[in-house]
Amino acid sequence: MSKIKVPSALVSVEWLRDHLDSENLVILDASVPPIAPFTRQTLPAGSTARHIPGSLRFDYDRKICDQNASLPHMMPDAESFGEQVRRLGINAGSAIVIYDDTGVYASPRAWWMFRAMGHDNVAVLNGGAVAWQLADLELVDTIPDQAPVEGDFQSHEQFGSFCDALKIYQILNDDSCAILDARSEGRFHGRDPEPRPNLRGGHMPGASCLPFQQVLDDIYMKPVEALKPIMEATAAPDQKLFFTCGSGLSACILTLAAYQAGYRDLSVYDGSWCEWGQPGKLPVVC
Structure with missing residues (x-):
């Protein structure tokens, strides 16, 4: 068996299928139930098989997160992240492919978490478990959440990959930065209610609305040639980009x-609207 490096941040079902026997490959399921109005894509009716064989559960919604935070799935500190990841058998030399059971929804946040901790040999499976099933490849009912042997992964935190409310407040009027909000236009402009209770409607002053569905084509992320004009219409190539959403998931x-x-x-604003939208002094416009 040979060792591999992922060719890009996004890999196809065909690429993963052809590299399943690679010595250093680790496949992670980072599925998180989608919040309204986003709906789960269809897997076989009545089937509990949602996982790629050989994969491990990467639960950043309840386990690999800051357990003391009042906000959902906040990034854990470097030490806690490393401890949890080693339990998944992940090594410094592992090539990691991450998927979810919705398409491209929850997996990008897990991808960004690894990059934030200095691990670049990591990719998202384009189309996730849905694309795997559409390719007539096997899915299984259950997968473990721990490997039989611990890995040697060490976190090397890349400061600034995630940011807090203070950082966003500081760059509100900074033309060298752009804030991109992944929520729907209705939520962005305060016309539609937030799916979580007790949050104000609207957005941060100066933010641009780019609903995450605009970079997707059904269950897949759009190709590079389609993504470039979408991004260039929103932010200049020399700007530092800050991403926000409801809870730091679709921002990724x-x-x-x-x-x-x-x-x-x-940079991803980890608290996103769950934090900024709370009643208080942080500025909100519609």
């Missing part, structure tokens, strides 16, 4: 799209 879909389009100075 835009982060992956920007990365695919060639942008590299990227």
Whole structure:
């Protein structure tokens, strides 16, 4: 068996199928139930088989997250992240492919978490488990959440990959930065209610609305040639991009799209609207 390096931040079902026997390959299922109005894509009716054989569960919604945070699935500290990842048998030399059971929805956040901790040999499976099933490849009912042997992964935090409300507040009037909001136009402009309770409607002053569905084609992320004009219409190539959404999940879909389009100075606002939209003094416009 040979060792591999992922060819890009996004890999196809065919690529993964052809490299299943690679010595250093680790496949992770980062599925998170989608929040309204986004719906789960269809897998076989009545089937509990949602997982790619040989994969491990990467649960950043309840487990690989800051357990003391009041906000959903906040990024854990470097030490906690490394400890959890080693339990998945992940090594410094592992090639990681991450998928979810919706298409391209929850997996980009897991991809960005690894990159934020200094691991670049990581990719998202385009189309996820749905595309795997459409290719007539096997899915299984259950997968483990721990490997039989611990890995040697060490976190090397890339500061700035995730940011907080203070950082966003500081760059609101900075023309060298752009804030991209992945929520729907209705939520962005305060016309539609937030799916989570007790949050104000609207958006951060100066933010641009780029609903994450615009970078997707059904279950797949759009190709690079389609992503570039979408990103260039929203932000200049020399700007630092900050991404926000409802809870820091779909913001990472835009982060992956920007990365695919060639942008590299990227940061995700971890608390996103779950934090900014709370009643308080942070500025909100509609």
